[in-house]
Amino acid sequence: MHEDEPDIDAGLVRRLIAAQFPQWAGLPVAEVDSAGTSNAIYRLGDALTVRLPRRSSAAQDVETEHRWLPRLGPLLPVAVPVPVERGEPGAHYPWAWSVHRWIDGTNPAPGAADSALLADDLARFATALHRVDPAGAPPSYRSEPLAARDAATRSAVAALHGEVDADAALALWDDALRAPARPGAGVWIHADLQSGNLLTSGGRLAAVIDFGCAGVGDPAVDLLAAWYVLPASARVRFRDGLGADEAMWRRGRGWALSVALMELSYYRDTNPVMVANARHVIGELLADGAPAS
CATH class of the missing domain: 3.30.200.20 (Phosphorylase Kinase; domain 1)
Known part of the structure; x- marks a missing residue:
């Protein structure tokens, strides 16, 4: 790869x-x-x-x-x-x-239908992590502001010409860039809450298994799970569990879009599972339509 x-x-x-x-x-x-x-x-x-x-x-x-x-x-x-x-x-x-x-469990399928409890569990995990004292913690792999990803995100859209709806993707991206920044210092974030980094048992979250991106950053990055893991029917529950306001939700949408676009562009010839997940996420984001309020 x-x-x-x-x-x-x-x-x-x-x-x-x-x-x-x-x-x-x-x-x-x-x-x-x-x-x-x-x-x-x-x-x-x-x-x-x-x-x-x-x-x-x-x-x-x-x-x-x-x-x-x-x-x-x-x-x-x-x-x-x-x-x-x-x-x-x-x-x-x-x-x-x-x-x-070794930790037992199964990766949840992206967009799993039986997801209300998983949404609660993901919100509970992210909330607990965000509350950990960040003193001395390293910056997250995704600690930069969204604006710092602008050129790379637009480049990914251009590279995917004909594969994604460029106008819709850029409209969503521009909206995320306009969202107010989070005031104050960053918090501990996982920064990669994708299905492959989660283990479930009996429909409940059992473990989070990869912390390679973790560190201090904007908690909006952990909203990736809303589109990478959960179906539309569970997103409001996840959002409410995290207490995400409109600005945080819009930034989270931007993060999910940017990450998925870059994954699709980079891995489309080498990692079919990653590519399928990225296509799913982009489709879910664009299907959401106007930003939530």
Whole structure:
């Protein structure tokens, strides 16, 4: 998926484990079916996972996750990954990597119909995260103001000529840019509440499993879940649970649109699951019509 991505397979995982954590060398290794773009995930035995960054920018997240996930976990209402060990470069693999605890669950289908409780759970998770003291926290991967994404978003629309309704997409984007900025300092945000980063059990949110984008930023970024995960029938419930005002909702729409456009443009030849999700999100956003008030 990326030009700078190293070759990663189960054999590499076995070599790294044998060299650095020989106590687990006898455990079976199996690739986890995932459309994730930042990390390759392998199950190690029944209780562990191995996460190997696919590119150097993702490798920088290893230290952040090992520092902050143990602090955030006890403050959140659902499970998050628990780092067990940090691996070092080796076996021709160039970056730090992680061993985490395995968490059971299933990724929710985007736009799942049975979603009222999931909307409540997502709002509860995001609210709890936004209330965590941000002192000392790093900036989110998506910490910039929407205006800083203007050129890239318009470029993505142009690159997708004939694939998306450019006029409708740009009208929505322009409205998001006009939305008032959030006053005050940023808060802790997850910044990537997509279906692939969530685990559910019995229709309820069981875990949030990828914090590579997390840090301090505008809480409107976490409204991505409204279009990436939930159907239209559950969005008001999610919005009300978060207490999002009109300006925050409009910024959230802009974030969801910008992220989906860039995903569709970048991954359309390499990641069919990501592309299908991005098309779904863009369709949902444009179907919403005028901004909510």
